[in-house]
Amino acid sequence: MPLSPAVGVNPPALPQVRKLVTEIPGPRSKALAARLRQAVPRALHSPTLPVFAAQAGGGVLVDVDGNSLIDLGSGIAVTTVGAANPEVVAAVRQQVAQFTHTCFMVSPYESYVALAERLAARYPGLPADAVRAAFFNSGAEAVENAVKIARAATGREAVVVFDHAFHGRTSLTMAMTAKAKPYKAGFAPFAPEVYRVSGSYPYRDGRTGPQAALSAISQIETQIGAAQVAAVVFEPIQGEGGFIVPAPGFIEAIAQWCQTHGVVFVADEIQSGIARTGDFFAIEDSGATPDLITVAKGIAGGMPLSGVVGKAEVMDAAGPGGIGGTYGGNPAATAAALAVLDVIERDGLAERARQIGAVLRDGLAAIQQDDPRIGEIRGRGAMMALELVDPANKAPAAALAKAVAAHCIGAGVITLTCGTYGNVIRFLPPLTISDDLLRDALGVLRRALSAI
Numbered sequence: 001m002p003l004s005p006a007v008g009v010n011p012p013a014l015p016q017v018r019k020l021v022t023e024i025p026g027p028r029s030k031a032l033a034a035r036l037r038q039a040v041p042r043a044l045h046s047p048t049l050p051v052f053a054a055q056a057g058g059g060v061l062v063d064v065d066g067n068s069l070i071d072l073g074s075g076i077a078v079t080t081v082g083a084a085n086p087e088v089v090a091a092v093r094q095q096v097a098q099f100t101h102t103c104f105m106v107s108p109y110e111s112y113v114a115l116a117e118r119l120a121a122r123y124p125g126l127p128a129d130a131v132r133a134a135f136f137n138s139g140a141e142a143v144e145n146a147v148k149i150a151r152a153a154t155g156r157e158a159v160v161v162f163d164h165a166f167h168g169r170t171s172l173t174m175a176m177t178a179k180a181k182p183y184k185a186g187f188a189p190f191a192p193e194v195y196r197v198s199g200s201y202p203y204r205d206g207r208t209g210p211q212a213a214l215s216a217i218s219q220i221e222t223q224i225g226a227a228q229v230a231a232v233v234f235e236p237i238q239g240e241g242g243f244i245v246p247a248p249g250f251i252e253a254i255a256q257w258c259q260t261h262g263v264v265f266v267a268d269e270i271q272s273g274i275a276r277t278g279d280f281f282a283i284e285d286s287g288a289t290p291d292l293i294t295v296a297k298g299i300a301g302g303m304p305l306s307g308v309v310g311k312a313e314v315m316d317a318a319g320p321g322g323i324g325g326t327y328g329g330n331p332a333a334t335a336a337a338l339a340v341l342d343v344i345e346r347d348g349l350a351e352r353a354r355q356i357g358a359v360l361r362d363g364l365a366a367i368q369q370d371d372p373r374i375g376e377i378r379g380r381g382a383m384m385a386l387e388l389v390d391p392a393n394k395a396p397a398a399a400l401a402k403a404v405a406a407h408c409i410g411a412g413v414i415t416l417t418c419g420t421y422g423n424v425i426r427f428l429p430p431l432t433i434s435d436d437l438l439r440d441a442l443g444v445l446r447r448a449l450s451a452i
């Protein structure tokens with residue numbers, strides 16, 4: 001008997017309910033977990049007890065034991081249009097039947113160009129004909145390429161990043177990521193010419209945006225020198241670092257400084273982009289115009305695709321052959337991405353992200369009324385989080401966050417933790433989730449908090 005229930009080519013739409021038929025994890029997940037521990041290095045073992053996926057879509061994930069769990073993670077902000085969106089599935093299926101791969105640099109294809117055009121049309125603050133886009137595979141690869149492009153455009157070397165930043169796990173992006181454990185410890189040496197400055201974390205630093213920006217700018221000017229800086233790379237809402245929304249005015253002030261000093265301002269929208277926060281790009285909320293934007297995750301409905309989008313004169317600074325790769329902008333992924341953009345635009349998913357944000361915020365605020373360990377509720381749209389603390393002194397409550405997430409998955413709700421101190425629970429549901437599922441999940445969260 002196969003371990004996983006067989007799923008047909010056209011699986012029926014999944015019932016959108018939370019329903020447990022075994023304990024979590026169930027016997028099939030446990031058996032697979034035993035094989036995983038034997039076959040896969042421990043670096044990739046899940047911290048909480050895993051359920052193995054059989055099927056997913058809408059706002060649920062069905063595991064190999066037939067349990068239906070509410071998905072508040074979207075595979076870390078990836079399956080924005082759902083994990084088996086019919087349009088994405090159809091687009092991929094049609095593309096792979098035509099050809100799976102040619103290498104864009106060998107024999108180009110239209111979907112890559114069309115995707116570049118579509119993203120140019122969505123670029124904040126610039127006309128589409130002033131924008132170019134190049135595609136890669138992972139988020140880290142996009143960030144690496146943004147830095148290469150910025151260095152080529154400026155002839156400078158230094159890269160400035162912020163406290164609590166996450167930009168990836170490759171050599172360069174590991175240097176750009178802030179948190180040592182588990183991302184950096186044991187993996188030195190790190191790429192040179194990466195400098196970290198303080199950011200804006202209103203809940204903990206209590207500073208207004210312009211004040212926080214002044215401090216970052218003075219660190220850059222005194223410790224690096226503006227004329228050395230190729231790029232400032234920042235997340236408009238920090239993801240892995242704890243869903244930290246900078247204070248109003250912070251992004252604008254940094255953008256302004258970059259413009260004055262000829263520094264390439266890179267918005268890393270890998271987690272916050274593609275309608276997740278209620279705007280197509282999270283930076284739109286600030287009104288600032290970045291020079292480059294990195295995209296990945298939500299762009300291609302689960303297919304591995306990332307990109308750098310930005311000002312034509314900056315993007316064109318890298319010479320022919322200077323950026324690229326065998327698989328970057330693979331045709332199955334670009335076809336999926338075009339379908340994702342169609343669905344987002346046709347179904348008004350940015351607006352839906354705002355509604356989801358309102359449902360989550362109201363529900364979380366009601367829980368917070370009875371639970372002072374919820375220090376802060378923050379985020380925008382369907383990128384929402386709570387920071388758990390000791391109410392006496394705001395000390396991060398990481399063990400509590402871990403226990404709450406474990407309790408939630410045991411009751412059939414997938415949540416993710418994050419934060420430099422590990423004490424943030426984040427909510428990144430697919431934008432196709434129903435309000436009923438969200439309310440059910442909030443009830444589970446409330447019971448988890450009161451049980452611990």
Ligand code: PLZ
Pocket residue numbers: 076138139140141143166167168169235239240268269270271272296297
């Ligand atoms: N930039 C802002 O959020 C990936 C990483 C999870 P890759 N975030 C999830 C983990 O433990 O590795 C991310 C991000 C931002 C860059 C990246 C890197 O994207 O596709 O994981 O390389």
